[in-house]
Amino acid sequence: MARKIFFTFQYLMNNPPWDTGISPPEVYQFLEKNSPGVALDLGCGTGTNVLTMAGYDWQVTGIDYVPKAIRIARRKARQADLTDRVKFLIGDVLNFKSLEGKYDLVLDIGCFHSFSGTNIDRYARNVSNYLTPGGSLLLYAHIKNDPGSSHGVSEENINVLGKFLTLVHRQDGDEGASRPSTWFRFRNLKQQTS
Numbered sequence: 001m002a003r004k005i006f007f008t009f010q011y012l013m014n015n016p017p018w019d020t021g022i023s024p025p026e027v028y029q030f031l032e033k034n035s036p037g038v039a040l041d042l043g044c045g046t047g048t049n050v051l052t053m054a055g056y057d058w059q060v061t062g063i064d065y066v067p068k069a070i071r072i073a074r075r076k077a078r079q080a081d082l083t084d085r086v087k088f089l090i091g092d093v094l095n096f097k098s099l100e101g102k103y104d105l106v107l108d109i110g111c112f113h114s115f116s117g118t119n120i121d122r123y124a125r126n127v128s129n130y131l132t133p134g135g136s137l138l139l140y141a142h143i144k145n146d147p148g149s150s151h152g153v154s155e156e157n158i159n160v161l162g163k164f165l166t167l168v169h170r171q172d173g174d175e176g177a178s179r180p181s182t183w184f185r186f187r188n189l190k191q192q193t194s
């Protein structure tokens with residue numbers, strides 16, 4: 001709840017620091033190397049990355065629980081004339097009931113790293129169920145630099161994702177020791193047993 005209030009407040013104050021309007025190079029690299037398919041952006045904010053993916057002919061659903069972020073995302077899609085390729089949903093990414101279908105790509109930039117406890121397992125299980133066989137989770141997350149820190153995910157949390165998905169690439173970032181970050185690419189290569 002506290003996280004949702006934080007994010008809602010950030011969008012109400014305008015221009016949250018992450019909302020740069022520019023997709024990271026890692027997203028472009030993925031889009032250049034992979035054929036278009038169906039994608040899901042978890043915690044899509046104002047839809048920058050959804051629109052970038054749609055610009056590469058992907059059909060994309062973005063979900064975020066802050067209504068103002070989704071309102072802005074929908075406006076940006078109309079302005080970019082991409083409404084036929086994108087869909088924006090207001091909702092909690094931990095409640096996947098509002099989502100349908102399977103996705104070749106799940107993108108998460110900055111959402112997973114605000115989860116903890118049982119939500120980590122729930123998220124991992126749900127993402128793996130939503131990926132097509134061979135589908136990818138492209139994930140950017142801040143990493144805890146000390147176990148007591150309230151921000152970021154631990155290596156243990158990353159290992160939970162590894163129970164359901166196969167880690168195929170990891171690139172540790174260099175944003176500074178105070179806030180280490182990593183890009184991960186997981187693929188759905190495992191047989192689902194549960």
Ligand SMILES: C[S@@+](CC[C@H](N)C(=O)[O-])C[C@H]1O[C@@H](n2cnc3c(N)ncnc32)[C@H](O)[C@@H]1O
Nearest residue numbers: 007043044045064065066091092093109110111
């Ligand atoms: C750091 S921002 C990044 C936004 C966007 N991915 C980007 O790169 O611009 C994290 C986003 O995740 C959303 N978010 C966090 N937890 C969520 C949840 N449980 N359900 C839906 N959205 C969530 C926040 O509202 C926020 O828009």
